[in-house]
Amino acid sequence: xxxxDEAIEKIKGMIVSGALRPGDRLPxxxxxxxxxxxxxxxxxxxxxxxxxxxxxxxxxxDGTYVTSLDPQLLLQAMSFVVDFHRDxxxxxxxxxxxxxxPAATAMAALRIGEQQLDALAAxxxxxxxxxxxxxxxxxxxxFHRGIVQxxxxxxxxxxxxxxxxxxTRARIWRGLTQEDAVARTLREHRAILAALRDRDAETxxxxxxxxxxxxxxxxxxxx
Amino acid sequence: xxxxDEAIEKIKGMIVSGALRPGDRLPxxxxxxxxxxxxxxxxxxxxxxxxxxxxxxxxxxDGTYVTSLDPQLLLQAMSFVVDFHRDxxxxxxxxxxxxxxPAATAMAALRIGEQQLDALAAxxxxxxxxxxxxxxxxxxxxFHRGIVQxxxxxxxxxxxxxxxxxxTRARIWRGLTQEDAVARTLREHRAILAALRDRDAETxxxxxxxxxxxxxxxxxxxx
DNA sequence: ATGACCCGATACGTCGGAGGTCTTCAACGC
DNA sequence: GCGTTGAAGACCTCCGACGTATCGGGTCAT
Numbered sequence: 001x002x003x004x005d006e007a008i009e010k011i012k013g014m015i016v017s018g019a020l021r022p023g024d025r026l027p028x029x030x031x032x033x034x035x036x037x038x039x040x041x042x043x044x045x046x047x048x049x050x051x052x053x054x055x056x057x058x059x060x061x062d063g064t065y066v067t068s069l070d071p072q073l074l075l076q077a078m079s080f081v082v083d084f085h086r087d088x089x090x091x092x093x094x095x096x097x098x099x100x101x102p103a104a105t106a107m108a109a110l111r112i113g114e115q116q117l118d119a120l121a122a123x124x125x126x127x128x129x130x131x132x133x134x135x136x137x138x139x140x141x142x143f144h145r146g147i148v149q150x151x152x153x154x155x156x157x158x159x160x161x162x163x164x165x166x167x168t169r170a171r172i173w174r175g176l177t178q179e180d181a182v183a184r185t186l187r188e189h190r191a192i193l194a195a196l197r198d199r200d201a202e203t204x205x206x207x208x209x210x211x212x213x214x215x216x217x218x219x220x221x222x223x
Numbered sequence: 224x225x226x227x228d229e230a231i232e233k234i235k236g237m238i239v240s241g242a243l244r245p246g247d248r249l250p251x252x253x254x255x256x257x258x259x260x261x262x263x264x265x266x267x268x269x270x271x272x273x274x275x276x277x278x279x280x281x282x283x284x285d286g287t288y289v290t291s292l293d294p295q296l297l298l299q300a301m302s303f304v305v306d307f308h309r310d311x312x313x314x315x316x317x318x319x320x321x322x323x324x325p326a327a328t329a330m331a332a333l334r335i336g337e338q339q340l341d342a343l344a345a346x347x348x349x350x351x352x353x354x355x356x357x358x359x360x361x362x363x364x365x366f367h368r369g370i371v372q373x374x375x376x377x378x379x380x381x382x383x384x385x386x387x388x389x390x391t392r393a394r395i396w397r398g399l400t401q402e403d404a405v406a407r408t409l410r411e412h413r414a415i416l417a418a419l420r421d422r423d424a425e426t427x428x429x430x431x432x433x434x435x436x437x438x439x440x441x442x443x444x445x446x
Numbered sequence: 447a448t449g450a451c452c453c454g455a456t457a458c459g460t461c462g463g464a465g466g467t468c469t470t471c472a473a474c475g476c
Numbered sequence: 477g478c479g480t481t482g483a484a485g486a487c488c489t490c491c492g493a494c495g496t497a498t499c500g501g502g503t504c505a506t
Contacts, residue, residue: 002460004271039460039461049271053275055304060467060487061467061488063485084238085292092294096379099322155318261490282498452503456498458495458496458497459496462492464490465489472482
């Protein structure tokens, strides 16, 4: 095993074992390199790799710190990975989203606050009559994100955030080729919101399922 | 933005755009560094980071290649990230698993082959009467893994692999020393297998839900 | 002709050192 | 009291050199 890989494992071990806690500052490069028994260059490769997946936060002129290690932060690195997937796996991601998002929406129905409900409503109202495709995609993402955040499970939220990345393109295609898609999406959004306001978890789950299934169906028929 | 981060983005761009395809070989370090306008050391940091998340495969003495980019391979890096999560987030991961795994089990009921069913049965039989904790963890992991693989969705499979990896499961099992918990788990495994054999998706889903919920309930009461 | 073995070319792995740039913070002058 | 300035500390980038692993062609014995 390469010394850099050893260094990655050692740093990981220090964090997992608790020797390094979230927010802690690492020894400076030269010291850490000496402590782990490798050169500064090789250590930097290890630090850079851990920095890419948000384990470490390197600040020039200051130092290197352990991040908060929040699920939200760590799983955020997943969207980077997801970007590499080819179009032919979009359907698989969408299938996973069809499992997760209705469940998250149902969970949100039981615990979403009045404030969040108003915020979602205001967000839907803010969208004009003839929004651009970019506005529609952004609104769609933000709407579902707001709901999933109200599910109270940050892991679930981050996971959905990650896998919604590749479907973004699908949403754009859909907006470009189906005229009535815009109106239908907005109607479904309002239906989901109404179910949330009624604290009707099953109806909210069903609307979410319908909402995603329509995208999936269109995508399946057009590939 | 640092030159290394630029290099990461450029390499990512080359892959996403299709200029580099899965299995392709990259130019040698010195050439690629010159092409991207940075030093070999800085480029190596970028390559190392992409290597950690299985985008690139570096072989000493040979060259650097783009991996297959399979969802299975890329999401495998997620288990590395999950290892960093603290015990207090185990419940959130388990909640996500409780959503995904019943769905995956139901999907598997519709398409699992006789051969896989026999393999699962043989695997359950192989476990002795008084297995060690390590054997239990391995058996539990392999059983659910086998089912999820039969769901036919590699993204779903990899995702579940990541969030219920060895580390996470070991943490749970370490506390589950109660004898009846072990026996109950094994009974539930056989019930799930029976439902799969009957092609009864709803029963399989329910057993999977019960199976995970019991773990979740125990964990919640003991924290 | 076939197989094992050797060896050079190639490419990644590691190292040490030299400047450069950025952040922080305390000392200074107004 | 406040803004400025300077130095110290830490990361950033580069260079050149050497070590090590892999591959492929050539050689030699069978």
